[in-house]
Amino acid sequence: MKITDSNQIATYYKALVNKDERFVGIFFVGxxxxSIFCIANCRARKPKLENVVFYSTFKEALNEGFRPCKICKPTQNANQAPKEIEKAIELVKVNPKEKISDYCLKENGISAKVVRQWFKKHYGMTFHAYQRLYRINTAFQELKQGKPTTQTAFEMGYESLSGFGYTFKKTMGKSPMSSKEKATILMSRLTTPLGAMFVCATEKGICLLEFSDRKMLETEFADLQKRQNAVILTGENRHITQAKKELEEYFEGKRTNFEVALDPVGTDFQKSVWEGLHQIEYGKTRSYQEQSEHLGNPKAIRAIASANGMNKISIIIPCHRVIGKDGKLTGYGGGLERKKWLLLHENKYNPNKENQKEPSLF
Structure with missing residues (x-):
């Protein structure tokens, strides 16, 4: 939202002038x-206070007509964790069985307030909730390896089995004993020129790739866990590593096709629609009508459009390449501004551009 509180504006402007990295990703300044917008540590010459407006997300700045600064690259760099946040995360990883208190953060030169704000904004949870999740994830992995529940509970710092069991069930949906039979879905976070994304993968391949601010993201996570009888844990496997590399190449304009293995979760009809999306070439678009005709079901436009909307693997399964019959942009889970950016990006780097008509929506 647009920041209107005078005290908050004064604090943010001071951070902007001082290039305070602790505020990177906390605000965006137009x-x-x-008509450009930046992040707190931008090296560009600082504007006067009366010439700036502050927003809590870069999407709001984009929607207001501001363009990303070419110096600080706000849509990409704002989503990278500042050094202070990385240090806090490292404390959790090094001490997975201990609670990192605000006092502990302070002792390590970390602002608890900044950490709380960053986690709430970028993970949708508090830092302490993140810690609890990490501890439970660690406990789950130990239980899967055959470690006794009692030993695991007390090593994780719980004073009673009932307390451990309650927290575990609330997080995982099942008791420690029942969860041993569950599969594992690994989840990691990456930054892109369009904002942060979450990527999930099973042993078979990528099953989710979504922008971190996508509506209903938690519902998608819950649906994945239910359909796969699995739990989502923070981590990375070969599929996630490959996906990150290929996405980096895609955004640099060096890749037009993805090769990473996929493991989409959906009905047979939805999977057939998603397979059809793969057949829309890089740099090209197709209307919903054309897509339904291509799939041999010209009267199922609404059903096919609905299946497009249920796609959980954005960009790699290119639902952004489907537009309205009149050439206008239509619904996209990541937002129409991102859809427009992706199409412009692909049009710019399309190797067959000389032989292709310029898209009407541009």
Missing amino acids: VKTT
């Missing part, structure tokens, strides 16, 4: 005189 400069009225240039």
Whole structure:
């Protein structure tokens, strides 16, 4: 949202002038005189206070007509964890069985307030909730390896089995004993020029790739766990590593096709629709009508459009390449501004551009 509180504006402007990295990703500042927006540590010349407006997300700045600064690259760099946040995360990883208190953060030169704000904004949870999840994830992996529940509970710092069992069930959906038979879905976070994304993978391949601010993201996570009889844990496997590399190449304009293995979760009809999306070439678009005709079901436009909307693997399964019959952009889970950006990006780097008509929506 647009920041209107005068005290908050004063704090943010001071951080902007001082290039305070602790505020990177906390606010975005639009400069009225240039129509660009930046992040806190931008190296560009600082505007006057009366010429700036602050937003809590870069999407709001984009929607207000501001363009990303070419110096600080706000849509990409704002989503990278600042050094202070990385240090806090490292404390959790090094001490997975201990609670990192606000006092502990302070002792390590970390602002608890900044950590709380960053986690709430970028993970949708508090830092302490993140810690609990990490501890339970660690406990789950130990239980899967055959470690006794009692030993695991007390090593994790719980004073009673009932307390451990309650927290475990609330997080995983099942008791420690029942969860041993569950599969595992690994989840990691990555930054892109369009914002942070979450990527999930099973042993077979990528099963989710979504922007972190996508609506109903938690519902998608819950659906994945239910359909796969699995739990989502923070981590990375070969599929996630490959996906990150290929996405980096895609955003650099060096890759037009993805090769990473996929493991989409959906009905047979949905999977057939998603397979059809793969057949829309890089740099090209197709209307919903054309897509339904291509799939041999010209009267199922609404059903096919609905299946497009249920796609959990954005970009790699290119649902952004489907547009309205009149050439206008239509619904996209990541937001129409991102859809437009992706199509412009692919049009720019399309190797067959000379032989292709310029898309009407541009």
